Amino acid sequence: MSAAAAGRRRRARRRRRRTPAWWLGNLLLYVTVVGLAVIFVGPVVWGFLGSLRPISSGIGGPIIEHPLQWHNYARAWHYPDVNFPHYLKNTVFLTALATIPIVLTSALAGFGFARHRARGRNQLFLLMIATTFIPFAVTFLMTYFLFLQIHLINTYWPWLLWGLSGNAGMIFLFRQFYMNFPSELDDAASIDGCGRLRTFIQVYLPNSTSILAVAAVIMGVGWWGDYIWAQLLLNDTQTTLAPKLASGYSLNPGGQSIASIPLTLAGAMLYTIPPLVFFFLMQKKLARGIVTTGVKG
Amino acid sequence: MATEANARSAVVTRKPRRRASFRRRETLAFYGFVSPWLLGFIFLGLLPIIAGFLISLSNFNGLNLRGYTVGGVHYRGAHYIGFGKYVRAIHDPYFWHSLETTGKIALIVIPLGIVVQIALALLLNSGVKMLGFWRTMFFLPFVIPVVAKAFMWKAITDQDGGLLNRIIGFAGGSRHIDWLNGHPTSLLIMFLVWGGAGLGMLIFLAGMKSIPEELYEAARIDGAGRIRSFRSITLPLLTPVLMFQVVTGMIVVSSMFQEPLLLSPNMQAGLGTYVPTGTHVFNIEALQQIMVTGDWGYGAAEIWLFVPILLLITAIIFFSGKLWVYSGSEQYK
Numbered sequence: 001m002s003a004a005a006a007g008r009r010r011r012a013r014r015r016r017r018r019t020p021a022w023w024l025g026n027l028l029l030y031v032t033v034v035g036l037a038v039i040f041v042g043p044v045v046w047g048f049l050g051s052l053r054p055i056s057s058g059i060g061g062p063i064i065e066h067p068l069q070w071h072n073y074a075r076a077w078h079y080p081d082v083n084f085p086h087y088l089k090n091t092v093f094l095t096a097l098a099t100i101p102i103v104l105t106s107a108l109a110g111f112g113f114a115r116h117r118a119r120g121r122n123q124l125f126l127l128m129i130a131t132t133f134i135p136f137a138v139t140f141l142m143t144y145f146l147f148l149q150i151h152l153i154n155t156y157w158p159w160l161l162w163g164l165s166g167n168a169g170m171i172f173l174f175r176q177f178y179m180n181f182p183s184e185l186d187d188a189a190s191i192d193g194c195g196r197l198r199t200f201i202q203v204y205l206p207n208s209t210s211i212l213a214v215a216a217v218i219m220g221v222g223w224w225g226d227y228i229w230a231q232l233l234l235n236d237t238q239t240t241l242a243p244k245l246a247s248g249y250s251l252n253p254g255g256q257s258i259a260s261i262p263l264t265l266a267g268a269m270l271y272t273i274p275p276l277v278f279f280f281l282m283q284k285k286l287a288r289g290i291v292t293t294g295v296k297g
Numbered sequence: 298m299a300t301e302a303n304a305r306s307a308v309v310t311r312k313p314r315r316r317a318s319f320r321r322r323e324t325l326a327f328y329g330f331v332s333p334w335l336l337g338f339i340f341l342g343l344l345p346i347i348a349g350f351l352i353s354l355s356n357f358n359g360l361n362l363r364g365y366t367v368g369g370v371h372y373r374g375a376h377y378i379g380f381g382k383y384v385r386a387i388h389d390p391y392f393w394h395s396l397e398t399t400g401k402i403a404l405i406v407i408p409l410g411i412v413v414q415i416a417l418a419l420l421l422n423s424g425v426k427m428l429g430f431w432r433t434m435f436f437l438p439f440v441i442p443v444v445a446k447a448f449m450w451k452a453i454t455d456q457d458g459g460l461l462n463r464i465i466g467f468a469g470g471s472r473h474i475d476w477l478n479g480h481p482t483s484l485l486i487m488f489l490v491w492g493g494a495g496l497g498m499l500i501f502l503a504g505m506k507s508i509p510e511e512l513y514e515a516a517r518i519d520g521a522g523r524i525r526s527f528r529s530i531t532l533p534l535l536t537p538v539l540m541f542q543v544v545t546g547m548i549v550v551s552s553m554f555q556e557p558l559l560l561s562p563n564m565q566a567g568l569g570t571y572v573p574t575g576t577h578v579f580n581i582e583a584l585q586q587i588m589v590t591g592d593w594g595y596g597a598a599e600i601w602l603f604v605p606i607l608l609l610i611t612a613i614i615f616f617s618g619k620l621w622v623y624s625g626s627e628q629y630k
Contacts, residue, residue, distance in 0.1 A: 033420050037434040040491065044437065046460045047449035060458035105333040112330030116323050124331065131338055133544075134346070135607050136552035137580050137600050141587050142345035145352070149362075165337015196326045217440075225442030227555045231567055242444045246564050265452060268445035279440045287429065 051265035056251060058261055069262065076266035079249060084241070084267065091224065091240040092274070094159050099220040101163030102170065103212060109166055110174025111200050115186065125175075132168045144232055154235045159223075170215045177211045178204065213285035217278065224275050241271050353382055353597035360591075375594075382598035392599055394574070395582035396606070399550065402485065402578065407546035410490045411539065414497030419527070421498070422505045432502075436495035443492075447559035450488050451477065477562040482575035485560055493549065497542055504538035505531060536622040543614055551607055554580045579603055 050059050052068040055075070077084045113125055152158055181204070189199040205212070227242040234240070245267050248259035279286075328335075357375035364374035386392045417435050421428055438446060453460045454476035466472030476484045508531065516526045557576040564570055569589045572581050583603070587596035 029420070029423060029425060033425055033431055036417065036420070037431055040435050040494070041437060042460065043446070043449040043453050043491070044441070047445075047452050050452045058457055059452050059455040109331045109334045112327050116327035116330070117320075118324035118327035121327060124335070128334070128338075131342060133548065133608070133611060134342065135548075135604055136554070137583055138349060138604055139342055139345045140554070140580075141584065141596065141600070142349035142352070143341055145348055145593070146341075146345055161337070161341065164333050165341055166334040168334070171334060196330075200330075221440055221442075225444065227442075227444050227559065228568075242442060243567070245448075246444050246559060247567070248448075248564065261452065261455075265448055268448040272441050272445045275440050275442065283429075283433065287432075 047265050048269060051262055051269050053262040055260045055263050072262055072266040073270065076249065076263050076270055079263065079267075081250060082244060082267065084270065086237075087239065087241045087244045088271075090238065091242075091271075094156060094230070094240055095220060095223045097156060098159040098163040098223045099216060101160065102167055102219050103215045105164055105166040106170035106215060107174045107205065107208065107212065108200060109171045110176075111178050111204055113171065113175040114178035114181075115183075116196075128168050128171060132172075140228075147233065153233055154238060156238070158229070158233055167219060170219065173215060174208075174211060177208060181207070210285045210288040213282045217282050217286060220278060221275050245271055349597045350601060352593050353601045354379065355594050357593045358591050359587075359593055378594070380598075382594045383602060385595065386599050386602055392582060392602075395577055395579045396603065398482075398575065399578040399580075402482065402489075402576075403547065403550040405486055406489045406493075406550055407543060409486070410493050410497060410546060411542055413490055413494050414501050414542065415535075417494060417498040418501035418505055419531075421502055432499070435498055438492045439495040443555050444559060446488070446492060447556070450484065450560065454484055477560070478573060480575070481557075481560065481573040485556060485576045488556060488560060489550075489553075493546075500542065501535065501538055504535050508534050533623045537624070540614075540618050540622050544611065547607075547611055547614070552580070553578060554584060557581050 049064060051072055052070065053059070053061060053065045053072075054069055055072060057065075076082075113121065113128075147153055147158055185203055185207075186199060189203050194202065225242065226240070227246060230240040231243040231246070234243075245264070249263035249267060251258045251260045251263075354377055355375045356378050361372065361375050365372055421431060421435075425431065441449075454462070456462065456473055456475045456477070459476070461476065462472050462474055465474065474480065512530050512534075513526055516530060521529065557572050557578055558564070558568070558570055558581065560576065561570050561572045568584060572585075579599075583596045583599045586592050586599060590596075
């Protein structure tokens with residue numbers, strides 16, 4: 001169906017339906033959409049409003065409490081007890097250490113599954129799908145045990161190892177994407193004397209930026225937000241923002257702990273900004289990537 | 298003679314051999330490309346699973362891997378003790394209670410989450426303007442780190458002046474509901490449905506977009522209304538996506554460690570944090586048996602009792618698909 005025909009049909013439908021019932025239906029639709037959007041963004045806005053309250057107060061006061069305490073953000077950044085910049089640096093480093101290799105090795109494995117015939121390939125593929133059904137509980141604590149035995153606790157090696165071993169879900173994503181690549185690309189590349197790895201790097205990777213963006217956002221956001229591994233594997237100076245912020249900003253460091261809700265919320269907001277910016281930068285590519293992959297049961 | 302035979306055999310076998318070497322190179326390339334994942338799975342997936350099983354049969358407590366001597370008395374290291382830990386777990390009401398909690402949460406979160414996701418996808422698929430903007434709004438929670446989300450929800454459900462209590466108070470209810478301690482399950486359910494809706498909505502939306510427009514047109518000509526079209530076209534053709542989302546939901550709920558911890562009333566104690574019984578899911582039970590009590594053998598045994606139950610449920614759901622997942626035409630699979 002051509003775009004022009006679709007447009008004509010849409011116009012025709014619109015003419016046909018401009019009745020009071022149409023207006024009412026449309027009104028109802030937009031009221032619902034706006035209402036739901038408010039519910040979904042509500043917690044973020046409420047958290048933001050909370051972060052602008054005086055540091056020793058709760059959530060109690062009026063909805064917008066004047067004067068707004070904008071310097072809560074500067075305080076959350078400079079707070080001696082938390083050392084936000086230091087843990088931000090750790091978080092950035094660990095996220096990159098895991099995400100960049102994960103995306104690349106997953107793409108490579110996806111390319112392997114999609115474009116190579118080899119004995120055992122289908123069995124391996126089934127095995128890979130099956131691994132996504134392994135409950136996290138089985139591997140989680142025992143991986144910790146293993147890292148304990150080989151002395152990788154309090155190091156960043158685990159993140160690199162996870163990165164290098166890719167992610168089954170992402171491999172599946174890349175495989176589906178590369179299956180739809182025209183195979184003439186491979187033939188042309190191999191006639192030009194391109195080896196397989198070079199074909200992947202010079203032909204496949206540059207043509208899959210949208211799906212790379214999808215994988216980078218899913219994995220990057222996941223590792224940025226990871227709390228449990230950082231809490232389990234890293235000591236207090238090496239850890240990331242997640243465990244550091246999870247215990248909250250204390251108003252009375254060292255003594256009886258009194259958490260400051262506004263400061264904690266300000267810290268949480270600062271912690272949210274980088275993935276949000278990353279997401280908005282990637283958004284155009286992301287929408288295209290999700291449409292082209294199209295999850296099919 | 299010999300050289301001639303060699304030459305002939307060389308001529309005869311040259312082509313097949315070249316093909317074979319091509320196949321071999323392809324195989325080699327394949328295994329080269331998937332080996333990072335395969336090695337990762339063996340060492341970071343399979344090995345921990347085996348280690349966990351061995352630990353579940355031992356009296357390992359985190360410190361006694363090797364034998365040690367204190368004050369002249371020798372203590373034996375961790376060793377095989379049979380299935381004692383399993384027997385203990387089967388008779389442990391806390392273990393069963395944690396399974397029950399996990400099941401209850403899954404039974405509410407998965408259907409409720411799917412209904413919300415389908416509703417959002419339908420709304421966005423109905424020709425609404427500024428599609429990208431609304432999609433971003435609904436997807437937003439996915440991007441926010443879980444720790445930050447937990448604090449936002451603690452602010453929403455704050456006992457003194459949280460938004461939820463203000464709304465309930467405005468509607469005539471109690472203004473001082475203690476969500477964190479009194480209704481932790483409801484809080485966790487709201488949190489999970491809210492946080493998971495965006496991704497599920499995108500998946501359902503992609504599924505809806507792949508349904509050919511002609512089907513709806515034909516239905517319209519046959520006099521079907523919107524509701525009828527949804528029931529007879531959209532829903533049946535979405536059943537594969539529905540199955541995918543049910544199974545994904547199972548995996549998500551059974552892999553939940555962070556959310557119950559972070560939504561507990563006081564997070565000061567890290568992994569040893571007290572988690573209210575309403576959100577004391579299986580994972581928290583096993584985690585705290587190992588990390589707080591130090592009874593690795595017992596925690597591992599609990600995990601190894603949980604896994605078959607979980608796999609059985611997943612398998613039942615998966616095979617029930619024969620009854621309700623549409624697979625009539627290859628085209629729409």
